[in-house]
Amino acid sequence: MNEQDFRDFVAARSPALLRTAYLLVGDWHRAEDLLQTSLTKTYLAWRRLGEIDAVEPYVRKVLVNTATSWWRRRWLGERPADVLPEVAGPDESDDLVARDALWRQVRLLPTRQRAVLVLRYYEDQTEAETARLLGVSVGTVKSQTSRALGTLRGRLGDRTLEGVTAR
Numbered sequence: 001m002n003e004q005d006f007r008d009f010v011a012a013r014s015p016a017l018l019r020t021a022y023l024l025v026g027d028w029h030r031a032e033d034l035l036q037t038s039l040t041k042t043y044l045a046w047r048r049l050g051e052i053d054a055v056e057p058y059v060r061k062v063l064v065n066t067a068t069s070w071w072r073r074r075w076l077g078e079r080p081a082d083v084l085p086e087v088a089g090p091d092e093s094d095d096l097v098a099r100d101a102l103w104r105q106v107r108l109l110p111t112r113q114r115a116v117l118v119l120r121y122y123e124d125q126t127e128a129e130t131a132r133l134l135g136v137s138v139g140t141v142k143s144q145t146s147r148a149l150g151t152l153r154g155r156l157g158d159r160t161l162e163g164v165t166a167r
Contacts, residue, residue: 006046024067038062105155113148
C-alpha cells in the first residue's frame with residue numbers, strides 16, 4: 001500500500017470516522033483531534049497494513065484505543081474557548097474567611113436567634129413570614145434579630161459583619 005492509497009482512504013472515510021470519533025468523545029473539537037491522532041498512527045503503520053484486508057476496522061480500533069487512553073489520562077488537553085477573559089477574577093479569599101468566621105459565630109447563637117437570622121437574611125423572608133414560620137410575634141422576630149446582630153457585632157466588629165451581610 002502506498003501513500004496515494006492512504007490519501008484516498010482518508011478522503012473517502014474521514015466523515016464516517018469523524019462521526020465515530022464524535023460518538024466516542026462527545027465534542028466535535030476533541031473528535032477532530034482524536035481522528036487526526038488516529039490517522040497519524042495509522043499512517044505510521046500503513047505499509048504493514050497492506051497485509052490486512054480490513055483497514056477501516058483497524059482505524060476504528062485505533063480510534064477506540066486512543067480515546068480510551070485519553071480518558072485514562074483524565075487530561076482533556078487544551079480546550080478552545082469562544083471568549084478569552086480580559087482580566088483575572090477578583091480574589092475572594094478574604095470574603096470567604098470573613099464568611100466562615102461569621103457562620104462560626106452564628107452557630108454559637110441561641111437557637112431562636114440563629115433561626116431568625118437564617119430565615120431573614122439567608123432565606124430572605126419578611127419579618128411577618130419569619131414570625132409565622134417560627135410561631136412567634138413580629139416583635140419577637142425584631143427583638144431576636146436585634147440581639148443576634150448585636151452579639152455578632154460585638155464578637156466580629158461592625159466592618160466584618162456589614163461586609164459579609166451586604167453580599
